Amino acid sequence: MGEQAVNENPKRKLTLLGILGIQAAVVVYTASSICSKMASSERGSIEIFGRTIEGLNLKGFLWILLEVGCLGLYAVLWQQIIKRFDLSIAYCNRAFAVCWSFLWGVLFFGEQVRPLNLVGIGIVLAGILLVNSDAQ
Amino acid sequence: MHSEFTPWLLIFLVTATVASFAQMLLKKSAMEKHDSWIREYLNWKVIVGYGLMFSAMLLGVYGYARGVQVKSASVMESFGIVEVAVLSAIFFKEKLTRKKILGIALIIFGIIIFNLA
Numbered sequence: 001m002g003e004q005a006v007n008e009n010p011k012r013k014l015t016l017l018g019i020l021g022i023q024a025a026v027v028v029y030t031a032s033s034i035c036s037k038m039a040s041s042e043r044g045s046i047e048i049f050g051r052t053i054e055g056l057n058l059k060g061f062l063w064i065l066l067e068v069g070c071l072g073l074y075a076v077l078w079q080q081i082i083k084r085f086d087l088s089i090a091y092c093n094r095a096f097a098v099c100w101s102f103l104w105g106v107l108f109f110g111e112q113v114r115p116l117n118l119v120g121i122g123i124v125l126a127g128i129l130l131v132n133s134d135a136q
Numbered sequence: 137m138h139s140e141f142t143p144w145l146l147i148f149l150v151t152a153t154v155a156s157f158a159q160m161l162l163k164k165s166a167m168e169k170h171d172s173w174i175r176e177y178l179n180w181k182v183i184v185g186y187g188l189m190f191s192a193m194l195l196g197v198y199g200y201a202r203g204v205q206v207k208s209a210s211v212m213e214s215f216g217i218v219e220v221a222v223l224s225a226i227f228f229k230e231k232l233t234r235k236k237i238l239g240i241a242l243i244i245f246g247i248i249i250f251n252l253a
Contacts, residue, residue: 033206036193040200056197067193101210111205114140120250124214127242131217134235 014089022085022093025077028070030100034108035067091132095125140208141251147199148209151192152216158188159220160227211250218243 042060045052056064081090102121105111165181176182199209218240224230 030210032193033196033210036197037200037206040197043201060197064193064197068190071193098210098214102207105205105207105210109206111207112140114253116253117207117250120246120248120253121211123246123249124211124243125246127239127244127246128214128217130239130242131221131236132239134233134239 014085018085018089019093022081022090023096025074025081026094026097027100028077029074029094030097030104032067032070032074033101034104035063035070037109039063039067088133092129095128095132098124098128139251140205140253142203144199144202144204145208145212145251147195147202148204148212149215151196151199152213153219154188154192154195155213156216156219156223158185158192160223161185161188163224163228208251211247214243215247 039056039060042057042063043055044057044060045054046056046058046061047053078090098121102117106113161181162185165176165179165185168179168181170176170179196209200206221230221232221236221240225232
């Protein structure tokens, strides 16, 4: 979808501001997992047009709506990013999603940081960067 | 400290797989010529693709409801990168280079190490 635009625009040099911009988009993307987790604890049912839908209560559905919103916003931001930066730079930055999600788990849901978690994430990150570095 | 591994984590391998197949459909559609701008978005591949993505999202919520942690889910979903690389080689003849294969091995190894914690 964004391929044409990629060829038309001269690519911007990577600056600190550029990295922050791309990471902001990645944060929006990973925020979707926070919404998912929040929704998962809102069990119940809601009534829409006289029909009862079991599974989540209204709050749960609102979290899902917010999640869809995050992913939609991310899609728009991503199109802008690949227009402005080389794909390799964009994908390199996106790999860090796994680190952001880890941070959200620890910060918002009190999940434990275990040494093997950190080693595992480091290896996964290296793997993602390696796969992406050859994906153009 | 007991292991944090739970079989429910495997749900996130399923969501990654569903999302990877969805990506294949979206890419297929993006490579085709469409009569109009609206057809680029309103064709069965895109609709099924996004439908699959949405289903994967809901399945993820179910996984979280079963107690999967956010930190673990995102690591499990990295398996999607492995699947996209392999499926792209199958469907789009994208080369599985030595670098990619090494990256794939690292991702799988990293997921295993992460879950040993």
